[in-house]
Amino acid sequence: MPTATINRTETESVAPGATPLLDVKGVTLQYKTKKQIVTASYQVDFQVFPGDRFVLLGPSGCGKSTLLKGVGGFMSPVEGEINLNGKPVHAPGPDRMMVFQEFEQLLPWKTVLENVVFPMVTSGKYARAEAVDRAKRYLEKVNLTKFFDAYPHQLSGGMKQRASIARGMAMGPAILLMDEPFAALDALTRLKMQEELLELWEELRFTVLFVTHSIQEAVIIGSRILVLSPHPGQVRAELNAQQFNHANQDCAEFHALQQRIHDMLFAERIDAMGQHHGE
Amino acid sequence: MRWGNIMANKADEAVPAARIEPPVRDEFEREPRSIGEIGEISRSLSPWQRLRDNSLARNLFILVVLGLIWQIYAMWANSPLLFPTFTATIQALWDSTVHGPLLIRAWNSISILLIGYVSGVVLATLLTMFAVLTRFGSDLLGVLTAMFSPLPAIALLPLALMWFGLGAGSIVFVLIHAVLWAVALNMLSGFISVSETLRMAGRNYGLKGWRYVAKLLMPAAFPTILSGLKIGWMFAWRTQIAAELVFGATSSGGGIGWFIFENRNELQTASVFAGLFTVILIGLLVEGLVFRTIEVHTVRKWGMTR
Missing domain, CATH: 3.40.50.300 (P-loop containing nucleotide triphosphate hydrolases)
Structure with a gap:
């Protein structure tokens, strides 16, 4: 076993006063x-x-x-x-980045990479070059390296959810x-x-x-x-x-x-x- | 459902309900056969099959047939004053394009049309943005579109002539009226139909106000917006030609409507047909080239439409 x-x-390391x-x-x-x-x-x-x-x-x-x-x-x-x-x-x-249940949560008019980059840039948290860098890193982590330039409608359901997770994590949310x-x-x-x-x-x-x-x-x-x-x-x-x-x-x-x-x-x-x- | 029916029928016939057990069968495994044994897996289509699948070729075929019918009827009727032949029309089109004023006339029409169309679309965008962001705005847009969209743009021309005089100003005013309400109505219905998940995703990114509209709602509603833009363009083009027919030339020289009117007065029927032909051609060109290109590079590429 x-x-x-x-x-x-x-959880045990959390002191009562933490x-x-x-x-x-x-x-x-x-x-x-x-x-x-x-x-x-x-x-x-x-x-x-x-x-x-x-x-x-x-x-x-x-x-x-x-x-x-x-x-x-x-x-x-x-x-x-x-x-x-x-x-x-x-x-x-x-x-607080959200990953939804629905597959149709990526913006259909942006490529996978742009989907991950967009919230980072639009929220003003990262400059574009850094955002692209981070997006690539996180997309690699969820095994979507080959699909940077694909559009969401070309992905399977699981790949869409992976991209959404990468999008959420790349933002570095609390x-x-x-x-x-x-x-x-x-x-x-x-x-x-x-x-x-x-x-x-x-x-x-x-x-x-x-x-x-x-x-x-x-x-x-x-x-x-x-x-x-x-x-x-x-x-x-x-x-x-x-x-x-x-x-x-x-x-x-x-x-x-x-x-x-x-x-x-x-x-x-x-x-x-x-x-x-x-x- | 089928099973349910079968069971029900059996119950009706009062057959003693014997519990059917499927027979136990042996398991087996097979090796996939090599492709060589199967032979042909895919075959390319013959040129004739490809031609029949090409929508451009099919449409061209229809046009050729229509042209032939026209030519035969006109030759049989033998009345060039009332119904010129297809070849005579093409001849007149060629002459007035190369030697005559048709190109300048067409450009006059299009340049004014563009001013009116673009202003109409910009106004519609602003109005719809206002409508999406505030409740007063949406009430305002609702009332205005309900009031003005049934009103034919050309009916405002007499009024426009009094306000703006004989010239481009009047046409632009009428064009804006033709475009504004159709485009605004489509835009708004597009915005309303954007899915809740995409909306929440956008708000999650911290998008607010006009940035939310411009960066999220607009692209998400683009299929509907595009069809609104097409309808708006059709309305504008029709209104443009009609307005030119009503008051003819302006100081800068008339448009296609004036060309048609002029030639009718001189009983140049073939040239009248050539003018109408130009109106159709420009219409087809904008639909097939401009809007088609926009569509291919946006909603089709994004998989939002087939």
């Missing part, structure tokens, strides 16, 4: 539909520290994507506050926000992308806030998992998962954690929701 060697120290990178305090988020106001998440608290692979996990309707939009600045909380590096989040900005980035991919590509993301993290140690509805993906990707309950989303638990990856997903602890989360989310609701929610 593979033993957990990676980064056991990471300052979090992202501090979400008592946040309630609501969105309006045509007929009603829906409370998506209710008084949610969590803290993300530098280097975390922090996963928001929950079934559909737990407001995890809404929370991510709140952190991204696309929505304002009706209650509570979201602080990034001690400053409240008001509007979207290039310090935190990378990922909204189910692999959900629309086929199973094999998803597996590969998860592995690549972990390798990338090993190398660069960025901070990422990752939304998923897959328990397995959460345990593999996350170093820390925030489990949310649905309707409205409330914090159910915060768990550690930094020792798990693809290599040890057959070990007993992995299964135990998966089962624990599964029970947490579905045990009392199994009659209402059916069994197809099991991962």
Whole structure:
């Protein structure tokens, strides 16, 4: 059985007095539909520290994507506050780069390279020459070296998501926000992308806030998992998962954690929701 | 669904539901055969097949047939005053292009047209930007387009003549009216249809205000904007010729409309046809060359249209 060697120290090294990178305090988020106001998440608290692979996990309707939009600045909380590096989040900005689930998030009128360069230049963070340099470096890291001059419509879904990840990371954001980035991919590509993301993290140690509805993906990707309950989303638990990856997903602890989360989310609701929610 | 039906039918017939088990079959593996055994994998098309797939060739064929019908009918009717032959028209077109004033007339038309068209597009862009960024702007654009787009541009010409006098100013005014509303309406509907993900991506980059419109919404909505520009151009070209027909020459010399009018007065019917021909030719040229080039280098290259 593979033993957990990676980064056991990471969350434990955080002293009680350490300052979090992202501090979400008592946040309630609501969105309006045509007929009603829906409370998506209710008084949610969590803290993300530098280097975390922090996963928001929950079934559909737990407001995890809404929370991510709140952190991204696309929505304002009706209650509570979201602080990034001690400053409240008001509007979207290039310090929180978002990777969306949809493939169609790259600008179709720009080449892959230009897509990565554009936000760096337009936000005024990098001069053009430096931006091109960085873009090339990050595109190489996500294995898109051959596709600098391709247009997004010429890429496959997985390649588009890779380009989006490179675009997000090249900006050097304080935190990378990922909204189910692999959900629309086929199973094999998803597996590969998860592995690549972990390798990338090993190398660069960025901070990422990752939304998923897959328990397995959460345990593999996350170093820390925030489990949310649905309707409205409330914090159910915060768990550690930094020792798990693809290599040890057959070990007993992995299964135990998966089962624990599964029970947490579905045990009392199994009659209402059916069994197809099991991962 | 098919399975559902089969099951339902069985239930109706009240056949005892025997559970069908598929037979267990052996696994097997095969080596892929070498390409040499398969033989032909791809074959290039014959020249005739290629010709038939070429849209230019097919269109040319239609034009040739139309020209032939024209020629035969005109020769049979034998009335050069009312319906000159195709060859006579081409002769007149050649003569008035090489020896006559047709080129200058065409240039007069196009130069005024360009001024009116460009001003119309610029105004439409500003108005639409304002409409996207503020709610008042979008209300304003909605009311203005609803009021003015049904109003034929040429109907404003008498008024324009009183305001701006007999000359380019009047035509430009009418042209702007012809272009502005069509282009603005298309631009706005293009902006509205930009996907939420692209919008969020743009805001994520920190784009705001006019930079957001210019760098994100404009290119993202470009397929619709381009069709708006085409419609605007068509409106402008028609209005231009009509306006020239109404008041003829200006101080700087008339356009194609005036050329047609002049020749009708002199009963040079072949030249009238030649003038009409020029109007069509310029129209085709702009559509096939200018807009086509823009399309190939933008929306087609970006994979936003087929």
